[in-house]
Amino acid sequence: MTDTIEQVAVAVTVNGKRVKRFVDPRTLLIHFLREEMNLTGSHIGCETSHCGACTVEMDGLSVKSCTVFALQANDSEVNTVEGLANADGTLHALQEGFRQMHGLQCGFCTPGMLMRAKVLLAENPDPSEDEIRFGIAGNLCRCTGYQNIVKAIQYAADKLNGRAHKEAAE
Numbered sequence: 001m002t003d004t005i006e007q008v009a010v011a012v013t014v015n016g017k018r019v020k021r022f023v024d025p026r027t028l029l030i031h032f033l034r035e036e037m038n039l040t041g042s043h044i045g046c047e048t049s050h051c052g053a054c055t056v057e058m059d060g061l062s063v064k065s066c067t068v069f070a071l072q073a074n075d076s077e078v079n080t081v082e083g084l085a086n087a088d089g090t091l092h093a094l095q096e097g098f099r100q101m102h103g104l105q106c107g108f109c110t111p112g113m114l115m116r117a118k119v120l121l122a123e124n125p126d127p128s129e130d131e132i133r134f135g136i137a138g139n140l141c142r143c144t145g146y147q148n149i150v151k152a153i154q155y156a157a158d159k160l161n162g163r164a165h166k167e168a169a170e
């Protein structure tokens with residue numbers, strides 16, 4: 001005889017849209033987003049809370065969604081990279097910064113990096129280079145060497161603060 005696991009209701013606001021699903025209580029938030037919501041922008045790298053590829057915004061905090069149960073997100077507001085662009089369809093300042101400053105190569109880390117950077121700039125709108133490096137320390141990139149990711153975040157900070165960004169990408 002096999003044990004059956006009772007499904008639990010999870011109601012979450014994802015990118016501004018309220019959704020409700022019945023899931024296995026062990027379902028991780030990253031699987032909820034990717035498999036229940038078909039939002040595959042958030043990536044799965046390590047599934048052990050190390051790489052940050054799965055980072056999303058939950059109630060204003062950046063969380064590694066591979067180590068959050070979907071049930072823990074019940075009644076929360078979750079934002080993923082799919083909801084990052086501006087309402088008029090133009091790129092968010094961070095997306096523009098990553099494009100202009102060449103802040104990505106393969107792009108695997110990028111959705112998590114963008115969502116982490118979004119929360120970082122909400123917490124600290126004008127971070128120093130050291131604060132940016134510290135702020136993204138939980139998000140690993142195997143391609144870029146980080147230099148242009150830092151510049152991309154500086155670009156976004158400048159834009160959001162109404163300043164022109166003067167540095168070029170490396």
Ligand code: FES
Binds near residue numbers: 046047054064065
């Ligand atoms: S997949 Fe979540 S931290 Fe790596």
Ligand code: FES
Binds near residue numbers: 103106110
């Ligand atoms: S751009 Fe490839 S892992 Fe960051």
